Amino acid sequence: MRSALLYTTTVLIWGSTWLAIEFQLGDVAPEVSLVYRFALAAIFMWGYCFFSPLSMRFPLADHAFFIVLALFNFGLNYLILYKAQQYLTSAMASIAFSTLLLMNIINTRLFFGRVIAKRIYFGAVLGVFGLVALFWPDIKTLDFASEAMYGLGLALGGTFLASLGNMASVRNSSRHIGVMQGNAWGMLYGTIALIGVTLISGAEFKVSTEPSYVVSLLYLSIFGTVIAFASYFLLLRDIGPEKASYSIVLFPFVAVLLSTLYEDFVWHTNTILGFLLVILGNAIVLTPVEKLKSWQAKRR
Numbered sequence: 001m002r003s004a005l006l007y008t009t010t011v012l013i014w015g016s017t018w019l020a021i022e023f024q025l026g027d028v029a030p031e032v033s034l035v036y037r038f039a040l041a042a043i044f045m046w047g048y049c050f051f052s053p054l055s056m057r058f059p060l061a062d063h064a065f066f067i068v069l070a071l072f073n074f075g076l077n078y079l080i081l082y083k084a085q086q087y088l089t090s091a092m093a094s095i096a097f098s099t100l101l102l103m104n105i106i107n108t109r110l111f112f113g114r115v116i117a118k119r120i121y122f123g124a125v126l127g128v129f130g131l132v133a134l135f136w137p138d139i140k141t142l143d144f145a146s147e148a149m150y151g152l153g154l155a156l157g158g159t160f161l162a163s164l165g166n167m168a169s170v171r172n173s174s175r176h177i178g179v180m181q182g183n184a185w186g187m188l189y190g191t192i193a194l195i196g197v198t199l200i201s202g203a204e205f206k207v208s209t210e211p212s213y214v215v216s217l218l219y220l221s222i223f224g225t226v227i228a229f230a231s232y233f234l235l236l237r238d239i240g241p242e243k244a245s246y247s248i249v250l251f252p253f254v255a256v257l258l259s260t261l262y263e264d265f266v267w268h269t270n271t272i273l274g275f276l277l278v279i280l281g282n283a284i285v286l287t288p289v290e291k292l293k294s295w296q297a298k299r300r
Contacts, residue, residue: 003238006232006234006238007231007244009227009228009231010228010231010232010235011250012254013223013224013227013228014224015094015251015252015255015258016255017223017224018085018093018097018251018255018259019255019262019263021081021216021220022263023215023216024037024216024217024220025085026208027210028206028208029198029201029203030079030082030083031079031082031201031203032198032204034075035194036217036221037078037217037220037224038074038075038191038194039191040218040221040222041221041222042188044221045180045183045184045226046184048184049181049184052180054178056181056184056185058177062177063185065168065171066172066185066186066189067189068164068165069165069169069186070185070186070189070190071161071165071190071193072164072165072168073162073166073168073186073229074165074187074189074190074229075193075194075197076161076193076197077162077165078158080155080157080158080161081093081154081155081158084096084151084152084158085151086151087147087151087154088151088152088155089259089263089265092148092151092155094251094256095130095134095252095274095275095278096134096159097155097158097162097248097251098252098278098279098282099131099278100159100166101248101282102120102123102127102282102285103160103163104241105120106120106124107164107166108170108241111167111170111171119284119287120285123281123285124285125281126277126281126284127278127282130274130277130278130280133274134275134278135149135152167241169236169237170236170241173233173236173237179237182233183226183229183230183233232244248282256275
C-alpha cells in the first residue's frame, strides 16, 4: 500500500506539473521563477526537518553529492526543461522526459553495476523510433534549426541531467541518508545555484501578480517539488530505480490529457504512433521476463 500510494502520488502530480509550468512562462524569466519555486520548497523542507526533528549534520563527502543532487535534480535540469517548454507543448515535453526511464536503467548499470537485460535494448530502440515519429514533421524537412527540434534537444538534455541526479539520490539512500534531509540540503543548494545563474544572466527579479502565475508557483513548489520529489525518491529507495522509474511511463498519459483539454493539443497519426512506441518501449523495459512467462503459462 505504501509503494502504491507513493507511485500514484508521483504520477498524478508530476504528470500535471507540465501544464502548470506553462503558466510560469511569460513576464517572469524562467530562472527567476525557478528561484522562487525551489526557495519556497526549501523553506518547507527545512521547516519539516526542523520540527520533526531530523539531524541535518553530514560529512563533507555527503554534501558533495547533495550539490550534485541540487544541480541535476533541483537546478540546471529544470532550467533547461523550462526553456524547452517555450518551444514544445506540455504533452510533447512530458513524452520526451519519459526517456528518463531508459537513462536511469543505463546509468544504474554504469554506476552501480546492475546487468542490463536484452529486452532493455529493444525497448530503448522502440523509444527512439517513438521520438522520431513524434517529431517527424520537423525531422523530414531536415530543418534541425526548427523550434521543435531545438526544444527536443533541450528536453533530452535536461532529462539526462535529471537521471544523473537520480543516481545521486540512490547513492545517498545507500548511505542511509534520509530522503527528507537529502532533499532539504539539495533544494537549498539548488536555490543558491539558480540565484547565481540568474545574476549571471542579468534577468530581473520580479514577481507576477497574475493569479495563474501565483497559483501555479505554489502548486509547483509544494506539490510538484516537496511532495512529488519526496514520494519519488522514497520509491527509488524502497523498490530501486528500475521499478520506480516505471511511474515515468504514465506521466505522458496525464500530461497529454490535460494538454488536449487546456492547450488545444491536436493529435495526428505520427503523434499517436510515436506516443504508443514510447509507452510500449518503456513497458517492455520494465516488464520482468518471469512475469511474461507466468502470464503465458496461465493462458495455456
